[in-house]
Amino acid sequence: MSEIKEKEPLFSAKNLKLLTEPIDSKNPVTVLVLGICSALAVTVKLKPAIVMAISVIVVTAFSNLIISLIRKSIPNRIRIIVQLVVIASLVILVDQILKAYVYDVSKQLSVFVGLIITNCIIMGRLEAFALGNKPWPSFLDGIGNGLGYGLILVIVAFFRELLGSGTILGLRVIPLEWYVKNGGFYENNGMMILPPMALITVGIIIWIQRSRNRKLIEE
Amino acid sequence: MSLLNKIKSMDRNSNLYTFLYASGMVIVVAMLLAIASTALKPAQNKNIETEKKIDILRSIGKTDGIDEAKNKHKFVAEAFQKYIPEQLVVNINGDTIKGLEAFNIDMKVELSKPLEQRNLPLYVAKLDDGSIKYIIPLRGRGLWGPIWGYLALNSDLKTIYGATFAHQGETPGLGAEIATPEFQKQFRGKTIFEGDSILTFTSVKVVKGGASPDDTHGVDAISGGTITSKGLEKMLSDCLEPYQNYFEKIHKSL
Numbered sequence: 323m324s325e326i327k328e329k330e331p332l333f334s335a336k337n338l339k340l341l342t343e344p345i346d347s348k349n350p351v352t353v354l355v356l357g358i359c360s361a362l363a364v365t366v367k368l369k370p371a372i373v374m375a376i377s378v379i380v381v382t383a384f385s386n387l388i389i390s391l392i393r394k395s396i397p398n399r400i401r402i403i404v405q406l407v408v409i410a411s412l413v414i415l416v417d418q419i420l421k422a423y424v425y426d427v428s429k430q431l432s433v434f435v436g437l438i439i440t441n442c443i444i445m446g447r448l449e450a451f452a453l454g455n456k457p458w459p460s461f462l463d464g465i466g467n468g469l470g471y472g473l474i475l476v477i478v479a480f481f482r483e484l485l486g487s488g489t490i491l492g493l494r495v496i497p498l499e500w501y502v503k504n505g506g507f508y509e510n511n512g513m514m515i516l517p518p519m520a521l522i523t524v525g526i527i528i529w530i531q532r533s534r535n536r537k538l539i540e541e
Numbered sequence: 542m543s544l545l546n547k548i549k550s551m552d553r554n555s556n557l558y559t560f561l562y563a564s565g566m567v568i569v570v571a572m573l574l575a576i577a578s579t580a581l582k583p584a585q586n587k588n589i590e591t592e593k594k595i596d597i598l599r600s601i602g603k604t605d606g607i608d609e610a611k612n613k614h615k616f617v618a619e620a621f622q623k624y625i626p627e628q629l630v631v632n633i634n635g636d637t638i639k640g641l642e643a644f645n646i647d648m649k650v651e652l653s654k655p656l657e658q659r660n661l662p663l664y665v666a667k668l669d670d671g672s673i674k675y676i677i678p679l680r681g682r683g684l685w686g687p688i689w690g691y692l693a694l695n696s697d698l699k700t701i702y703g704a705t706f707a708h709q710g711e712t713p714g715l716g717a718e719i720a721t722p723e724f725q726k727q728f729r730g731k732t733i734f735e736g737d738s739i740l741t742f743t744s745v746k747v748v749k750g751g752a753s754p755d756d757t758h759g760v761d762a763i764s765g766g767t768i769t770s771k772g773l774e775k776m777l778s779d780c781l782e783p784y785q786n787y788f789e790k791i792h793k794s795l
Contacts, residue, residue, distance in 0.1 A: 397559040404566060411570045415577055422584035425592070432710065 332458065340462045344470035346535070351474040352528045353538060356442040361475055362520040363434050368491050370430045371479030373420070375472025377435060379465060381412045382444050386464030388412075389452040396453075405448045406439070413438045443467055478523045486514030587614055593644070594621040599705040600691035601666050601674050625676070627665035633657055635786030648680035648689065652779075661783055666693065674702050677784060681776025684768040685710045688719065688776060692728070698788045701745070704728035706773065716769030727760040733781055742785050744778035747771070 350356045357378075364374045385408050389396075396404050417435045420428035428435065438444070447467050452460040483489055488496035488510055500508035513519050532538045551558045594617045598604050603624050610616035628643035633656050643662035651659050664676035673696040680689045690706035704725050711717040718724050728745065735741035735758075743758050747770040752759030762770040 395553075395562070397553055397562050399554065400559055400563060403563070407566060407570055411574060414574055418577055418581050418585070421588070422581040425585075425588035 337459055337462050340459055341466040341469075344463070344466040345473060346470075346531070347538065349470040349474065349531070350443040350446075350467050351471055351524065352531055354443075354446075356446060357471050358521075358524070360434055360437065360441060361471075361478060361524060362517040364431060365475055365479040365482050365520050365523075366486065366515055367430070368476065368479045368483045370427055371475045372472075373424065373427045374431060374434065375468070375475045377416045377420070378438055378441065378443070378471055379468030380416060381409065381438055382447060382468040382471075383461055383464035385409050385412055385444055386447055386452040386460040387457055389448050390455060390457040390460035393453050401453070402445075405445060409444055409448075410439050443471055474524065474527060477527060478520055481523055482514045482520060485511045486519075591617045594618065596689075596705055596707060597621070597664060597676055597678075597691050598624060600676055600693040600703045601668065602703050603668075624666050624668065625664050626667050629663050629665070631661045631663060631784070631787045633659060633661070633783050633786065635788075635790045646678075648678055649687070652680055656783060659783060661787070663784070663787070664691075672696060677781060679706075679776050679780040681772050681779065683708050683711045683719075683772045684716050684766075685712070688769065688772060690719075690776075692777070692781070694733070698792060699732045699734040701728045701731045701733065708769070711769050712766070715763060716766040718763045718766060719769060719773055724760075724763065730757075731760065732757045733777075740789075742778075742782050744781055745774070747774040 344350060347353065351358065351361055360374065360378075365371045385405070388408050389405060392404075413436065416438070417428070420431070420435060447464060451463045455463070480490065483491075484495060488494065488501075488508075496508060498504055500506040502509050511519075548558070548561060591614050595604060595607060598607075598617070598620055601624060603620060607613060607616060607620075630638045630641040630643050630646065632638055638660060641660060643664060646660055646662040648662075651661075662678055664678075666674040666676055668674065675694045675696070675698065677692050677694070678689070679692055680687065682688065686709035688706060688708040688711065690704060692704045693702040694700065695702045706719040706725060708717060708720055711719065731745050733742065733744055735743045746752075746759045747762040748756070748759040749762045749767070749770075751761045
């Protein structure tokens, strides 16, 4: 780490770019279309989505850091297995910690914490970035990609919870008197709770993002 | 140190290096995970224990204030102690087994034993108005995995006071509906014995297409959740019937 410090400041323009690019123009979900499965599964409510996002940020950041630290010692022939072992251990740790300290949320997330192992974003970053870069930039790259993934998850979950259940983080937003059953005019959209609407919401986000940033549109 | 240096200077693509690297990695990772697991186990067990207590309290409708409580574990433990003054374990003949704690009995293990050897846990609840309820733990199989719950009986030992069910991974919106208050509310007031006596065990049936309002042994099944509904019905009859002898004994002594 000290070696990097001498060469360039911790948050140089180049390093900051590693952190911010995956949030917008190189977003793993909307641009690279990775990690869609969990974006459908854990976004019915906002709270599990936030916990999932934090878990993925932790796993991407630390697996990138660890792989980058040992990158010169990894035998090339078993590098994928080494990466998997690092990811799997981190995921098990996260899962155990969630079970111990936020039991309710860990029950809602059920298998999906374990399935972070199969999230292509993480392995993709290890192969594409951590194996060829120094620890600090790798760590930032991991956080950036985790944030990019988490941001989409939180946006999707926000709209699904608001329109599907009329609540945000479990707090009622749409007043109960508005509902048809209480003599009002409003009804929750049951479709929002089902996975297809998550896909459609992601689609809408991609649409908005591309209309703002023309460079992302393929020829 | 010389050994480490030797390894360091080895060819990164040789078989021996790869083998040593993999072995070393496995040992380090296994140690780390074992330490983490041991360190976190007490907190995890506490969560599971509290959840079980909440489930039991829910069957008698005493879960108010748990979500707002600052120290959930303490709050639940106090409520549990207050409302569940007595726990006992009986066998198929209705005799009380001494030296066993109902709370520590693993229903999964018990259900795999033959009926004669089964330990049947029973919780006796005392509500604020002094009325006695008997809470029976249930466990069965749904469509995707285990389902479980607790059924509270009034002191006449045949009318249901309340019921709560939980599941591991039933289909959301279909089988998972067994965990909703709407489904569980239906069980209130149903009876598990035929007529006035407690001689003919009937359990509670889950009726497809909806039970008629005057059916005292039937509740509405879940549309689209047939296998979960059937599993729930089987769970009720399997787990309640073994208590019949014990119930008769209490009934006679009343």
